[in-house]
Amino acid sequence: MMANGNTVDKILDAAQELFAERGFAETSLRMITSKAGVNLAAVNYHFGSKEALIQATFSRFLTPFSREFRDQLNAYIQQVGEDNIDIAHMIAVLASSAQVVAVRNDQSVAVFMRLMGLAYAQAQSHLREYLKEHYSDVFKPFMRTMKTACPEMTPIEWFWRIHFVLGTLAFTMSSVDSLQAMAASDLSVDSQFKDMISYLAKFVSAGLMAPAT
Amino acid sequence: MMANGNTVDKILDAAQELFAERGFAETSLRMITSKAGVNLAAVNYHFGSKEALIQATFSRFLTPFSREFRDQLNAYIQQVGEDNIDIAHMIAVLASSAQVVAVRNDQSVAVFMRLMGLAYAQAQSHLREYLKEHYSDVFKPFMRTMKTACPEMTPIEWFWRIHFVLGTLAFTMSSVDSLQAMAASDLSVDSQFKDMISYLAKFVSAGLMAPAT
DNA sequence: ATAGTTTTCAAACGTATGTTTCAAACAGTT
């Protein structure tokens, strides 16, 4: 079992793109299989169910991503020392890790980010549980490090600020293409991805570092 | 035509709550009509289609909301003067307007907010077009005012910061329930909605007011 | 080549959806 990766990957490629474009409930297995050029039954044969396919879509990029992120973050912390951690730079590391993994697999960062946003926004409780169970450990050290660099505040305010950051990231990344197009047409300015990342890092770190309410 | 408001309102009440809870595609007309205690055919009789019902759900609170928001914002600007505008306060005005309209109609702010978030997050292009066509004019003055209160920066950075704010708002609103649930289970703290709003206002205004890159 | 396993394929299954139908019930007017 788990032999032929060709059909499996074709399905995952198609599913990833369609889910990111349209959401989970709005994407049918028939759309996925016809885009992938495989038989309808292949999804249930290889994955078991639509739910399992959704989870597999996330695992495929979240597993390498979390490894890359952990390594890049450790490298940065060792480089500057635990007392000189800059929030904006940590955010940049996060974005950069996503980009590295995307490029390595010849895929789009925007799609990954949009999927992450959907994982929050859509009513797929199985997905949230799955992600929490498999990946929450990777991000706990990140949270802990981040907290040490932030001003003293109540746990609840800290909780919300973290999710504001995640929200800003997910939303921005997920619509980065259309936003870049808007910038180009409204301002006739060519907006570089890495410039946007530094604006973003500046924005969220200012929000995080704001004096507690 | 457009006579009996009783059935119409019962449908809108049920639809609003279910849409906010589960999303649009995940909510069937049968769920709505059975919750509303009316016949299934009533939706198509009174609204014409499910799409039209979704749009009507938004219109019902967005029309009074945008009026209230415009008035409260003008009142605030006249009160402090155009040169003393505080971003965090403008965000608070936005939230307060939503709350006023909600209370006036004996309904939940959180539900409205979540609906707005879903309007961004869910793949309902007809909805986005509908909202843009009917309500974009109301928010243009808001943007203009906001810009005057921000530090000098390049148009492109301003462009990105505005969309970071929108992103944070939309994302937070669309996942406000699940985040509140997370806060409750992870921190065993009951997170009040209005506290969250003030954290949010603080966060985005700090991001907006950060020194230009 | 042959036997055994894995993968594909077309077709069907059962269920749920949005929508339509048309007769019955209701409301208001004369």
Add this chain to the structure above:
DNA sequence: AACTGTTTGAAACATACGTTTGAAAACTAT
């Protein structure tokens, strides 16, 4: 009370969905 237009109701409609089936095809090894 009878006629009018409006609203409800139970049932059916057509379509789309996720999933299952069983036989053909494609592989893998002996």
